[in-house]
Amino acid sequence: DGYVYIVPAAGYYYDYLNTEYLYNSWTPATIGSQKFEENDPAIEGGMFAVWNDHAGNGISVKDIHHRIFPALQTLAVKCWSGKNTSLPFADYNTRRLSLSEAPGVNEQGRLGKPGTVVLSRDEVKSGETLNAEEIGxxxxxxxxxxxEEEAKGTELFRSANAVFYLSDPRNGLLGFERDGYLNTFNYRVEKGKEVTLTIAGNNKSVSLFVDGKLREELGPKTLYVIRDRNLANYQVEGAYATSPKVYDPSDKIYYQRTLVFPLRHAGNFRSRITSLEVKQAE
Known part of the structure; x- marks a missing residue:
């Protein structure tokens, strides 16, 4: 199972399968450390698996799909052709990107070729509907x-999968919510101040730029699982009772703060939004 197990952001097994190795060296006849004869009639095919071991680590459905799709493409080739692939990996890896996921399906949120502007507006009106659901x-x-002064919970954009806030519901900060997780930047929209904001996202992080300068990057963050049994009580009973309580946690997770950016519906904001440019980056 070592070659074909994905456990997203866990720190063990694969986060993304090593598709180059699988394409060049793996066939369904390879099962763990055992190597069977190619086309052995006892082998009906091969598979890979995704195990979401770490509940609460911020991985989204979109993140899981982003890991699954290249693995699916690669194992499909290898289950069909075995060791007799006809293209070098570099060529295959380029050509596979031209394949759609399925008719009418765009879970990855691809809107255009890398480096192209895929959507623009001179001004975005409150409550407006745009012609794209999201960008991945x-x-x-x-x-x-x-x-302008925005009430907590004021949205900039919403899709079927996520919300980007001008003022998040908890603290009134710029931020986003998806899959039951709320992440915020240490930035607040200021009344009467005009700035250019840029949000840049990839499969590892989301970054905020203010007037072209990086303000903050929300990337993977190590969090610790605290249980009652982890209480680090080295003090004797009596006058030196534990205060404050301190813990020696044994488990940790790598919390992910990614976003497939929502675009479909503009929120009911008071601020003026102009010069919108959405770009599929390299």
């Missing part, structure tokens, strides 16, 4: 904002 990795979304 890699992307940049840039716009000018002339700030």
């Amino acid at each position: 990795y890699n992307y940049s979304v840039s716009f000018k904002i002339n700030g």
Whole structure:
């Protein structure tokens, strides 16, 4: 199972399968450390698996799909052709990108070729509907904002899968919500101030640029699982009772803060949004 197991952002097995190795060296006749004869009639095919061991680590459905799709393409080739592939890996890896996921399906949110502007607006009106649901990795979304005071929970954009907030519901910060997770930047829209904001996202992080300068990057973050049994109580009973409580956690997760950026519906904001440019990045 070592070659074909994905456990997203776990730190063991694969985060993404090594598709180059699989394409060049693996066939369904390879099962763990055992190598069977090619075309052995006892072998009906091969498969890979995704195990989401770490509940709460921020991995989204989109992130899982991003890991599955190249693995699916590669194992499909190898289960069909075995060791007799006809293209060098570099050629295959380029050509596979031209294949759609399925008719009418775009879970990866690809809107155009890398390096192209795929959507633009001189001004985005409150409540407007745009002609794209979302944009996936890699992307940049840039716009000018002339700030007004925004109530907590004010949305910039919403899709079927995510929300990007001008003022998040908890603290009134710029941020986003998807798959039951809320992530925020340490940035607040200021009334009467005009700036250009750019949000750049990939499969590892989301970054905020203010007037072209990086303000903050939300990337993987190590979090620790705290249980009652992890209480590190080295003090004797009595006058030196544990205060504050300190813990020696044994488990950790690598929390992921990614975003396939929502575009379909503009929120009911008061600020003025102009010069929107959505770009499929390299």
